[in-house]
Amino acid sequence: MLSLLAIVLLIATLMTLFYQQISRGIGSAVFVIVWLLCGFLASWLFHPLSLILLAAGVTVLNHVDLRQKFITKPVYNALAKVMPAIGDTEREAIEAGTTWFEADLFSGRPDWEKFAHIQFTSLTEEEQSFIDNEVVELCDMLDEWQIFHELRDLPEEVWDFLKHKGFFSLIIPTEYGGKAFSPYAQSRIMSKIATRSLTAAVTAMVPNSLGPGELLAEYGTQEQKDRWLPGLAKGDEIPCFGLTGPEAGSDAGAIPDTGVICKGKIDGKEVLGMRLNFAKRWITLAPVATVVGLAFKLYDPEKLLGDTEDLGITCALIPADTKGVEIGRRHYPGSPFMNGPINGKDVFVPLDAIIGGPDMAGKGWRMLIECLGAGRGVSLPALATASGEMGYRMTGAFGRIRRQFNTAVGEFEGVQEASANVAALAYTLEAYRHLVTRSLEDGAPSVVTAMAKYHATEMMRELINHGMDIAGGRGIQLGPRNFLALPYQSTPIAITVEGANILTRSLMIFGQGAMRCHPFLYDELQAIQAEDKKQGLQDFDALFFSHASHTLGNISSAIAQALASPYLSDAPGNADAFSAPWYRLINRYSAVLASTSDMALALLGGDLKRRELLSARLGDVHSQLLIACAILKYHATLPRDEANDAHAHYALRLAFSRAHDSLEAFTSNFGFFGIGRVLKRLFFPLGRPCKAQAPSDDQIRALGQMIMEPSSVRDALAEPAYISQDPEDSIGRVEATFNKLLEVEPGFLAYLKAEGKGQLEGKTVLEKLQDAARKGIINESQVEAINEYDAMRYDCLLTDAFDKDLKEVQVHAERPMI
Incomplete structure (x- = not known):
């Protein structure tokens, strides 16, 4: 028993030393002292062999030459044989951009003081004015049914408005006539447009995300900026960017398009330039573009620029009317925004067509990676957030208006299971939008924006699917009354562009994230692959033991928090009683993520890249922790009331339950003689934490009811949206009917109850209402208002009908005689 106690004390000492990140020298001294003290409990610790082993271990760990000879060098050589080389394209992708708070979450020890100082962005007066005026005016002009099914394009006056009111210049610097709005303002603008028309939103989105405007502003020469940016800002030039093709989508390294440096003639003069051959597909705005950005592989076979023949991926900007460019045809991606192919054969352009000039030849992939943030972090999540805002409002209203079995459909528990998720996901999307756009103001965090693109669009898909289930036939039948079908039909667009979601999640x-956010991993790989092996070994020695201490510290932290949480975990100093327990849970899962990731990297090495199911699950955990941070930060910005707490609590339960599900799937499938299951027992000895359970039935019922009622959250999610008040509009009809129901509901329910019991006489609703008033069931003053509501209700539930050629809408909205 005393020997067991000694072993426990030694293990506890090691865990404490690693948990506190004590230096190697001091830690060794402390451990030796505890060993000697424990010798009084277990005499075998004083055995000469035990003492020799202790002394040998301490000496090797603390003597540089011995440590490198017996530990570091064997590990270094073994890893050098099994770790795959990092290619130039992969290295550029890893090194591009910056890291942000996601690195803290991956480290296992979030810095909550840093997080507390992150403040959500507010709109400037100019940005708010643009949203309140130009954006609202644009939305007033839009009729998505007409755009989608009649014109299959934006009306000409809308194109002119977009061009001349600055919608294509949101990211262009003010000195060139642009607006230079913040990422948050751009997101708010795009989402407000998207609540009215996805086609218009995508049209405005593209020039302000990955495209010539951003690339020029960031990398262009002064001459290029002066030449192109004023025209782009005014809308005189319409840009597109050609990256993807028939055989190269997200895999930019597979681009078959080429440019060859050679001499040619322009305006009768011989100049040094490039001969381009390319075939691009799925390029938004291509059919109407006046200037084309291109990504291609550049070669210099005659060594006209230097000693390198294969220069790599390069970005150039050329006028759309350049000889040899074929442009103007359209794809039809399910939404009628302009999208089409671009082909080029023997297109000769001067070298100064390269964005940034000849010095930027071969640096295009890094440029693209660093500029993908606007599309992944701003535009596509903005479309998802818009779907959340409208899905929340319409699903809640429709659930209260639509009745079956004399009960509002939103009160059935089966429906509430879907509607509660709609409410929580809409809340999460708005929170996530705030945090991600804030991150973009501090740099270009590629991991954060990849998370945002994948999870925001997947939440949109889930939310809209729930909405369609609740709306049923009302959501399926197409027509100008339908408030869900067009967003549903357009969801695959957001899922697919800027990197297909499967690739984004899996790779x-x-x-x-592991390479960018891990404090040691990438530097270790660089040391392993260094040409100077002696220097590489020295660098690796320091990194490897720091990495080992980091890993063991996180394992100790995860185990300690599993046994003693929340007592060993900190929360931000400004955390309140609601948020503090959730922050502590983030600490725990952060330590588990860091420990599990290091274990996977140590045992699988380069194979982890190919084990996409495993790596994707670790990425899911990482993402859900960032989502939880967004929810907590957003919750703190809203009034502390029952609605805010209920939405945040449900959303957090969803995030942590999904994180835990991913960890369980990882540990169940990791292999390695059951190590995954051992990790699960170590980190969750008491099972799944209560707060990581899926939302309870009580929470489902509460939020399912709340989405149908006025609340602070309903108002907060409506504020960024365009909510039509026109009762003839697809959105306005539901909105007006819902508002009328709130006005008359007590009397309407009393009338329905009496009608259901057969207590009322009359052939029409009005006659029965008048009879109800005579019998004192409702007040006389309510008759007209309830009758008006019932007519609105009936009209609101109707789906569009057409003539047999599907050309003319023929809806009979008058209530039948009953």
Whole structure:
């Protein structure tokens, strides 16, 4: 028994030393002292062999030459044989951009003081004015049914408005006539437009995300900026960017498009330039573009620029009317925004067409990676957030208006299971928008934006699917009354562009996240692959033991928090009683993520890249922790009331339950003789934490009811949206009917109850209402208002009908005689 106690004390000492990140020298001394003290409990610790082993271990760990000879060098050589080389394209992707708070979450020890100082961005007066005026005016002009099914394009006056009111210049610096709005303002603008028309939102989105405007502003020469940016800002030039093709989508390294440096003639003069051959597909705005950005592989076979023949991926900007460019045809991606192919054969352009000039030849991939943030972090999440805002409002209203079995459909528990998720996901999307756009003001965090693109669009898909389930036939039948079908039909667009979601989840989030966010991993790989092996070994020695201490510290932290949480975990100093327990839970899962990731990297090495199911699950955990941070930060910005707490609590339960599900799937499938299951027992000895359970039935019922009622959250999610008040509009009809129901509901329910019991006489609703008033069931003053509501209700539930050629809408909205 005393020997067991000694072993426990030694293990506890090691865990404490690693948990506190004590230096190697001091830690060794402390451990030796505890060993000697424990010798009084277990005499075998004083055995000569035990003491020799202790002395040998301490000496090797603390003597540089011995440590490198017996530990570091064997590990270094073994890893050098099994770790895959990092290619130039992969290295550029890893090194591009910056890291942000996601690195803290991956480290296992979030810095909550840093997080407390992160403040959500507010709109400037100019940005708010643009949203309140130009954006609202644009939304007033839009009719998505007409755009989608009649014109299959934006009306000409809308194109002119977009061009001349600055919608294409949001990211262009003010000195060139642009607006230079913040990422948050851009997101708010795009989402407000998207609540009215996805086609218009995508049209405005593209020039302000990955495209010539951003690339020029960031990398262009002064001459290029002066030449192109004023025209782009005014809308005189319409840009597109050609990256993807028939055989190269997200895999930019597979681009078959080429440019060859050679001499040619322009305006009768011989100049040094490039001969381009390319075939691009799925390029938004291509059919109407006047200037084309291109990504291609540049070669210099005659060594006209230097000694390198294969220069790599390069970005150039050329006028759309350049000889040899074929442009103007359209794809039809399910939404009628302008999208089409671009082909080029023997297109000769001067070298100064390269964005940034000849010095930027071969640096295009890094440029693209660093500029993808606007599309992944701003535009696509903005479309998802818009779907959340409108899905919340319409699903809640429709659930209260639509009745079956004399009960509002939103009160059925089966429906509430879906509607509660709609409410929580809409809340999460708005929170996530705030945090991600804030991160973009501090740099270009590629991992954060990859997370945002994947999870925001997947939440949109889930939310809209729930909305369609609740709306049923009302959501399926197309027509100008339908408030869900067009967003549903357009969801695959957001899922697919800027990197297909499967690829983003399987390869990018954890693949880049582990390399970018881990404090040691990338530097270790660089040391392993260094040409100077002696220097590489020295660098690796320091990194490897720091990495080992980091890993063991996180394992100790995860185990300690599993046994003693929340007592060993900190929360931000400004955390309140609601948020503090959730922050402590983030600490725990952060330590588990860091420990599990290091274990996977140590045992699988380069194979982890190919084990996409495993790495994707670790990426899911990482993402859900960042989502939880967004929810907590957003919750703190809203009034502390029952609605805010209920939405945040449900959303957090969803995030942590999904994080835990991913960890369980990882440990169940990791292999290695059951090590995954051992990790699960170590980190969760008492099972799944209560707060990581899926939302309870009580929470489902509460939030399912709340989405149908006025609340601070309903107002907060409506504020960024365009909510039509026109009762003839698809959105306005539901909105007006819902508002009328709130006005008359007590009397209307009393009338329905009496009608259901057969207590009322009359052939029409009005006659029965008048009879109800005579019998004192409702007040006389309520008759007209309830009758008006019932007519609105009936009209609101109708779906569009057409003539047999599907050309003319023929809806009979008058209530039948009953």
